[in-house]
Amino acid sequence: MTRYLVVPQWQGSPSSRAMQLIDGAQAIAGDLPRSSTTILDVPMEAGEALGTGVHRLSSLQRIRDQVSAALDSSGDVVLTVGGDCGVALAPIAHAAARHPELAVVWFDAHPDLNTPDSSPSGAFAGMVLRAVLGDGEPGLSLPPGTVPAERVFVAGARSYDDPELDAVARAGIATFDVDALRDPDGLAAAVRDSGASAVYFHVDVDVLDPAEITGNAHPEPFGLSVAELTAAISRVRAELPLAGASLAGYSPASLATANDDLGAILRVVGALA
DSSP states (O other), rough: OEEEEEOOTTTEEEEEEETTHHHHHHHHHHHHHGGEEEEEEOOOOOOOTTTTTSSTTHHHHHHHHHHHHHHOOOOEEEEESSSEEEEEEEEHHHHHOOOOTTEEEEOOSSOOOTTTOOOSSOOGGTHHHHHHOOSSSSSGGOOTTTOGGGEEEEEEEOOOHHHHHHHHHHTEEEEEEEHHHHHTHHHHHHHHHOOOSSEEEEEGGBOOOOOTTTTTOOOOOOSSHHHHHHHHHHHTTTSEEEEEEEEEBBOOOGGGGTTTHHHHHHHHHHOOO
């Protein structure tokens, strides 16, 4: 059984449209099964950096703790709906605790591999995957080795900062660009051959081509189609059991347009759930 956890967190986003992530999360929640959906009442205050390079760290830590508590209440597979990409941190930790040989497939136009020192924005959404690898602000990172780099797969990224390219090369992280994903067998084989026992998917909607979805605060051209994304997810799922998933980054331009992209988003939800 899949459970849905909706986390309308905006504090990790660098976008001027960050607050619209709340509208996006609520719009998605409206189409999820009510009996199996929990919507977290996250704090609205921006929070403080607490002397670190992570903007709004105090609020991000509070929300991380809320998500962890909500996840601990059930052994079900959980699809966490954001909000910004920072909502994935606690669910990945939860999935790795249940599946120590977890693989993480990170579908995102940006690899989110900055550190507080290298980030041009100070926004945690651009640091999340690096924090999953245990390299980041100690108050908002997983213990090193929780998910090793050889079981992390960056898929669909097409906008890297130089420090992120360095991190990929140094850690040996496998990357699959949009062209490679058009035949999903390569990704599925790599995840299977990593020795993983289960897979966690994270999807930022900006991995999709801007022609596929308008509610995207960080559009990058030449992305995946919905059909290509769902095919890649399904092909990996045919190889390994699902340990959990997250969907983030839906930022409609206004509350009035919040439902415009739900057809595309629900197709992705269906592939993940």
